[in-house]
Amino acid sequence: MIGEFALPPGLVMLLGGAFVPLLGERWRSAGVLLLASLSLVIFCLTPGGTYGQFPFLGVAVTAVRIDPLSNLFGLVFHFAAILAAIFAWHLRDWRQQTAGTIYAGAAIAACFAGDLLTLFVYWELTAIASVFLVWAGGTRQAYRSGMRYLIVQVGSGVLLLSGVVIQYVETQTLDFVSMTPASGVFSLGPLLILIAIGIKAAFPLLHNWLQDSYPQSTPSGTVYLSAFTTKLAIYALARGFPGTEALIWIGCAMTLFPIIFAVIENDLRRVLAYSLNNQLGFMVVGIGIGSQLAINGAVAHAFCHIIYKSLLFMSMGAVLYRVGTVKATELGGLYRSMPWTTGCCLIGAGAISGFPLLSGFISKSMILSAAGEAGLFWVWIILLVASAGVMEHSGIKIPFFAFFAHDSGKRPPEAPLHMLVAMVIAAGLCVLLGIAYPLLYRGLPHQATYQPYTVAHVITQLQLLMFAALAFVFLMKTKRYPAEQRAINLDTDWIYRQALPTLVAGFRIVLGASDRFVRNSAVRLIVAAIQLVKSWFDEHALFGRPWSSGTMTFWAGVLLASCLLLYYWTD
């Protein structure tokens, strides 16, 4: 690009998405793919640097910043958008295609936002565009879940904007740089920004919008959703809060609690949503540790994660597309008729579990090593437990219950060709990243000298994974592994879906009753008063009955005499 001007990466998709509905139905899928590819080409041709500084309402705004940190996120977001566009080739629904394109474009543009204000604009755009993907599920549950999703996401945006305004007032700058306080005590601006990011990154207790909404979308909608929002938050966290110690423990909690929910969840796309939450935990821990190795690990893990998580959501999307459900209780034995989908799912499962030669291994081990180098023993232990947990729900449960396990008798046809193409490319990338890892390491924000394939690394990792698999066999053989059940599990969404509405309903009953009591009492009081006064003016009562003129004259005389006496005394 020439001089001081460059197109913000992603803008082609962001604006082009608006024209997608104008294309004919047959050309729309191609248009979506073309926009994503074109955006990737423009992105690759744009050199690093900051572009587009201009004054806006008296504030100096920077539109675009391209540096190593944003570069990797932008690159993998483009990959995800292209994979999702191929996977969604069958769509004949302009709303999803438009929403998906604009959503991906906004997420990419957000990575390259030059300052906090531009970040906010794209941040809100991702929220608004993506909710249409949740609603595309088409059910009443999807509609209501989308509403909850929208409230949470826009809420995050409002918090972000509040934080940005306070930050601007205090520091007179909109620069999006590290806001980690040296003293460890946050001032209000950065704190609000951190909470806004925390909502999108699905921090513990702020997480449940993710498991609530993602499984409600369409097969391809969830592939789009899984890639962008949460990783945008990880990017923002790596940019704004590296080395914030609290993040280590927040991340640890995030790696642990979802794996327990994942064990008992029946909806396999919800299992993947819990798994996604757990993976984000690894990245948050890395950002919290904040060393060069840890930040590299977090960024590399986000990169690899987007691809293998897309792959897993694609394989479950293909099952949903063919069978109409992804409930573990309804599935089983699908490998017979969907062997390619099974194979791709197994590669994704291996990658997320961290098997050597696949992408998860070369990124997750960096975070574990960073915890080790920092001497954080308990963090290291927790991440090991979490790794065994990943093996449980993503490595074994997802492929086992969908494609093997007991035979459900279902023989759906193999996934359509375009879905297989997307899955095979994603699986290929998982293998490529696992083997040709220096390609990724070269692009990391800090100089990387890390060596993932040492004998010790490979053997200890295989020990962990294989003995976890052995534990699964042991629990299955001894009938101790919990059977899948047609049920749902409560999570924190229970608070706002059940507890608060019940509380409000109860409050309204109490309030209504007390309101009625107060009103009725007041009415009764007034009626009684009127009755009383009425009785005084009755024709036989004191004021109502006819009085003789003699009595009147007497009392008038008494009144006059009293006045006279009063005047006399007061003088």
Place this chain on the structure above:
Amino acid sequence: MSMKRTKRHGLDVGNSDGLPRSGGDWFARPANIQRFIYGLYFVCAVLVLADWVYEDPHPYFAVEKIYAFQAWFGFAAFVVIVYLGKLLRLIVRRPEDYYDR
């Protein structure tokens, strides 16, 4: 897929440990499943024995020097996670239409 084939497979419902008993495919034969599991035992045994032949040049923590630490740790962690799941299910399990009633 022909109906006949579907029916044949429809009948071979897996046994209680979730593994299918019979069928025409490789994974459907119990003997092959057993072979697969023996393979897993073998790999596990090799991995444990491998701890004799190499030394971790820079262990971060003392526990890593315990023999085959990550092997038994992985096994134990997996079992604990599954049992915690079972425990959690007692608390949070609800009928599927819980929120729609």
